[in-house]
Amino acid sequence: MREPHYFGSPGQSLADLGDMISRDPRFSRCAAQRAHAYFHQQDLAEVPFTAAAQLQAELLAAKMDYKAMIKALVLGPGFALATGPEGRRRARPGQLASLVADLTGFRWRSDLSSFKVGKIDLMDDSMIGYHVLAGGVDAIFVQKPSYTYNATTSLTLRALARQAASAVVEADFAIADKTKRRLFTLVSAADSGSAKLRPQLVRLHRRFFADELADDSPEIDESLALFLAALKAKPGDIKRAWKTTLTALLQDVRIAFY
Template structure:
């Protein structure tokens, strides 16, 4: 859906014309009584997957069954889980689009021959997302996103860029650039501007629009324009004059171009490692020749990226945009005008929480819209059942089975297209697909099938050595004829752990599973293969894909 820039906050603001309808009369929030909520167990599954990337444990499900009031305490626990920061990064990957394999930088210029290429590409895309993850983990105000004097780096990036990363350490840690760049959080990060480069004629306008889209929810490319077709687009002087004088052009460029002027410290003349790895303070005034417009933010003058970061941090649209992002990412749908009142509540939770992300996430999770089981009472005709992204499918399968689906050279097969299945599984590659799919297709089901088969074989191999958490203490040699009770107990445990469902000893699920196991066993008389086949079928269940 194409929306006007920041439609939810502009259309309904106090500054609207007198012709606009009163929000309370025309745009009421859906009454909670009109919304059919998920069963408590399904609410817990949804919250656990969104906040931790894994399904609730059996102990957590038992706790909720014994005390339905434990739901809020469990969600609070999930918000404090160490995996929360990584889930924030996974969610916002769809906004930043830096998890890509397409980098227009000569990576061969770096001395990284001992580092798998997959690890290099993965590291590059994570820098801005890990900054956001650190802000979420540490309950820092979201203004740090555009004002921090630190970045996040791992040992791979430390070998590429001028950073004070601790020698001998590994993994993601806070670090500082040592090349004199301004303190501006993600706005002064290498990864973001390696991902979004500029041509001479574009003069950083693309970068300015990226900052506006991500931080203000204002994408200039979605603005309708009434363009004068008499302008000769092949004449550079005519185009430059139109950008300064044509009303249709000025509609965007009067605010876009001054913002673009802030980014010339990232201006490069060649693709050498030294050139593209460093910030160039001496080039900050190149706007004079290449753009002709001094740095400013909606009329507020500035001189450096630090000024831009401070200006964005002081803009009311910045926290409002964060609310819009989080709401849409957790609901897996575009926000509607009818969501305005509810999003105002989420904004207040963010502000009252010191601009930390946890209170905002909790506010959305507590909303009836998030807990909805059907589309009754929801804005538009949205179906609230959500489909797992490739990253979420991978994380829950890994937690259930211990299986990490990677190629022999280290690629995460659900996060790559060059050797894996990212877009086939409905994922966004950051270049050709910029949104995760919300409905299944044939290729996704094939990917899930192959993942299920590989994970099931892995579980059985672990069980042979007595080390499978999913199958527990089962004796793989048991058969329905030999020890039906033990097999039934295992099946009941599997359904509870995998789907949150409590099934009966003689329920249809048990009978269907035992029948499938027996049919598989009859093929070769191999109990291990029968268990692998049954587990594969369970791991392909739509309930693992939708939540």
């Protein structure tokens, strides 16, 4: 048997091997390329050489501190510049789940304790849940994430939106103090007049899409029309009308991009 070597460099232990790999310029370049590809949502072959080299230099300057390299990446001008369609990035399943949880307090889980599995986060699990359908990978059959929206990702977002909308409407209107609610801080479960609905819809659009809209803007007109149509279909059921409206807002594809 040959003596332990790493491309001609002798070593005696796994610690030696790890040290030699970390000093191999190919290792730091590979780490930089993969980090750039992941955060910019590109294939490895599409990563510009200059961008990878600059990121590699950051990693080496930080003495192989991966977190320092990632910080430099996300604070760099290339990452912050996301103004056009090509610059926008799609929220991954986990990011989308966290976003919806922050907005509504809802986490899409299934309790499989009776099967001795426990609670499954359906947006994170690729076997029982919808992680792959939402655009993620399972590292076995699907090894590349989806960076665009297709039929399955849209259906997953629609289902997530419906569940989250129902949960937050029930939870918010169960709280008497409006200031302690997540979303419905301006209306009660009995308000159906446009004078109160419009300011609430403006606040929802601001919270969901960061849009500063006037009460009489076309977008607010459309949301109000949807609410009133849902209320007309089932008169008196204010909660159902809000669930319908919120479902439409939460499945808007703008939610899934940043």
